Amino acid sequence: MRLHLKSHVAGQVWKVVTQVGDDILTDQVVLIVDCMKMEIPIVSTTSGKLVEIRVSEKDLLAENQTVAVLETGQ
Secondary structure: OEEEEEOOOOEEEEEEOOOOOOEEOOOOEEEEEEEOOEEEEEEOOOOEEEEEEOOOOOOEEOOOOEEEEEEOOO
């Protein structure tokens, strides 16, 4: 099963802290969004393997935009 991680705020990707192929744990930070000078972490809601990162650092994000995809194995 694939889980799409989404940004809950509009902003700019400040830092991607994971890589495709990483094993991700529940509540692990995948990337950080800069929104109005605040750093907003995008965290995984479940564990799995990171199979896709759809954004790069400095990309602009819309609210609810998919930023990464996890393969959960469920």
